[in-house]
Amino acid sequence: MIEIFQLGFMQRALVAGIFIAALCALFSVFVVLKRLSFIGVGISHSAFGGVALGFLLGINPTITAILFAGATALLIGFVNRQGRLHEDTAIGIFFALNMALGILFIGLSRSYNVDLFGYLFGNILAITRGDVVLVLIVAPVIFAVILSLFKELLFLSFDEEVARVSGVAVSPVYYFFLLAMAVTIVIAIKLIGIVLVSALLVIPAAAARQFTTNYRGLALCSVGIGVVSTVAGLFLSCWLNLASGATIVLFAGVLFCVSLLYVRLRGI
Amino acid sequence: MSDLVVDIKDLWVTLNHSFILREVSLRIHQGVFLGLIGPNGGGKTTLLQVILGLVKPDRGQVQVFGRPAGHHKNRGLIGYVPQRAFADLAFPVTVFDVVMMGRYPRIGLWHRVTSQDRDRVLQKLEAVEMDHLRDRPIGQLSGGEQQRVFIARALASDPQMLVLDEPTSGVDNRAQGAFYHLLGELKVSLSLTVILVSHDIGVIPYHTDEIACLNQKLYLHGKSTEVLSSEALKKVYGCEVEVLVHGKIPHRVIGEHHD
Numbered sequence: 001m002i003e004i005f006q007l008g009f010m011q012r013a014l015v016a017g018i019f020i021a022a023l024c025a026l027f028s029v030f031v032v033l034k035r036l037s038f039i040g041v042g043i044s045h046s047a048f049g050g051v052a053l054g055f056l057l058g059i060n061p062t063i064t065a066i067l068f069a070g071a072t073a074l075l076i077g078f079v080n081r082q083g084r085l086h087e088d089t090a091i092g093i094f095f096a097l098n099m100a101l102g103i104l105f106i107g108l109s110r111s112y113n114v115d116l117f118g119y120l121f122g123n124i125l126a127i128t129r130g131d132v133v134l135v136l137i138v139a140p141v142i143f144a145v146i147l148s149l150f151k152e153l154l155f156l157s158f159d160e161e162v163a164r165v166s167g168v169a170v171s172p173v174y175y176f177f178l179l180a181m182a183v184t185i186v187i188a189i190k191l192i193g194i195v196l197v198s199a200l201l202v203i204p205a206a207a208a209r210q211f212t213t214n215y216r217g218l219a220l221c222s223v224g225i226g227v228v229s230t231v232a233g234l235f236l237s238c239w240l241n242l243a244s245g246a247t248i249v250l251f252a253g254v255l256f257c258v259s260l261l262y263v264r265l266r267g268i
Numbered sequence: 269m270s271d272l273v274v275d276i277k278d279l280w281v282t283l284n285h286s287f288i289l290r291e292v293s294l295r296i297h298q299g300v301f302l303g304l305i306g307p308n309g310g311g312k313t314t315l316l317q318v319i320l321g322l323v324k325p326d327r328g329q330v331q332v333f334g335r336p337a338g339h340h341k342n343r344g345l346i347g348y349v350p351q352r353a354f355a356d357l358a359f360p361v362t363v364f365d366v367v368m369m370g371r372y373p374r375i376g377l378w379h380r381v382t383s384q385d386r387d388r389v390l391q392k393l394e395a396v397e398m399d400h401l402r403d404r405p406i407g408q409l410s411g412g413e414q415q416r417v418f419i420a421r422a423l424a425s426d427p428q429m430l431v432l433d434e435p436t437s438g439v440d441n442r443a444q445g446a447f448y449h450l451l452g453e454l455k456v457s458l459s460l461t462v463i464l465v466s467h468d469i470g471v472i473p474y475h476t477d478e479i480a481c482l483n484q485k486l487y488l489h490g491k492s493t494e495v496l497s498s499e500a501l502k503k504v505y506g507c508e509v510e511v512l513v514h515g516k517i518p519h520r521v522i523g524e525h526h527d
Contacts, residue, residue: 033356033359033360148378149377151369151372151375151381152372152377154361154365154369155369155372157359158356158359158361158366158369159350159369161322161348161350162348162350162369162370162421163369163372164322165320165321165322165346165348166343166344166348166369166370166372166373166425167340167343167344167372167373168372168373169377209358209360212360213358213360213405214360214361214362214365214405215360215361215365217360218360
């Protein structure tokens with residue numbers, strides 16, 4: 001079993017996975033508290049259009065994906081702030097438009113591209129040394145910034161109106177949060193996949209919430225659940241020859257079920 | 269500097285092409301406890317939101333502490349207690365955490381909470397007699413207790429003005445009396461200006477210095493006792509008003525009926 005961790009691709013996946021999982025789990029605290037689950041879904045799927053455009057133009061798909069996901073995050077946030085359309089309507093529209101663009105771009109590139117499926121469902125074999133370096137640089141920076149905005153994010157999740165009156169720069173903090181989430185999603189999709197990455201932005205905090213009643217405990221427990229799910233999921237996927245993204249998400253799902261059971265048992 | 273805290277001149281606010289507020293002019297002086305009353309949909313909350321800088325006027329001037337409403341230098345000078353209770357009862361914060369949120373404008377972006385901030389928060393919790401519940405999750409408190417905590421949060425930035433939007437909805441009658449009493453005490457001990465929105469015209473006059481009646485227009489504004497006996501109160505509500513005045517012996521004052 002130990003030999004698995006001596007494989008180069010597994011080491012890269014583990015290092016990148018731990019950083020990505022911890023970061024996604026930190027985001028999940030606010031995704032759950034501020035009820036942003038579907039924004040995560042909308043942003044991750046919008047990255048598909050970007051990835052496909054990258055392949056079509058022969059540019060690094062990560063760059064085009066960040067552009068697409070970032071723009072979509074800001075658009076959804078803007079529509080949400082304006083209050084004329086409901087947030088779920090905006091997500092429904094941008095989600096589909098970006099997927100449609102992605103399909104169009106694939107058609108135009110006229111080549112069956114296996115890599116694209118790696119982006120959709122995650123592929124640990126596809127993680128290069130460059131990807132790991134990118135994760136090692138970007139993830140700690142975003143992690144530190146979100147931690148330093150923690151109190152503002154907590155306040156605006158709890159009561160946005162009072163936060164605004166108190167002088168918290170609610171809109172800039174919110175847009176920044178969405179942009180940072182878009183970047184996080186893009187660096188996570190090679191490992192987890194576009195279709196499944198939003199699960200890592202919801203499940204860790206949703207499960208952690210069952211175990212704790214204070215926000216510090218919630219953040220710590222959430223990061224713990226995210227990292228454990230990723231390490232265990234990677235190990236199981238390699239050992240049993242299963243898809244890595246799906247195994248990680250399913251493992252997190254099992255932990256979530258355990259958390260529900262815990263509440264039920266404690267309740268009695 | 270004059271003792272004028274809020275100075276509103278000819279304020280108009282429209283929403284979806286209909287008037288919410290029309291030609292409202294209102295001056296509130298330092299240290300006054302103002303009760304803002306009027307029927308539902310009369311624009312009370314909108315007027316508060318204008319004062320807080322959350323809603324931009326379509327016409328007119330709104331000065332708060334001598335600066336346009338919503339000015340960043342007013343940050344921390346206004347404590348706000350909103351109308352609705354928060355939605356998520358399981359939100360993972362304690363009473364202490366909630367009051368600390370009110371301290372954030374003083375702490376500032378990128379800065380950490382200091383022991384001085386913690387002392388300040390405890391002091392505010394003591395002022396509203398909620399310090400014994402400081403480690404409780406906020407969702408486990410009763411409606412009346414939560415409102416006290418939200419007052420402590422509003423006070424945590426050491427404001428000069430307290431703005432409350434129907435703070436007693438969802439609070440039982442006994443707790444309401446104690447709540448108004450507490451507000452009166454805080455007003456004196458912290459030299460606060462207080463604006464309290466309520467449709468509860470039976471209780472408000474007893475606790476406030478001045479009353480303003482709002483139904484799109486500002487119908488009258490004056491000393492609480494004078495306003496109550498005024499004919500104009502009827503105009504605001506569009507019907508006969510029955511007022512319960514609390515004294516040693518509670519009694520009803522019923523406006524005379526004129527056909």
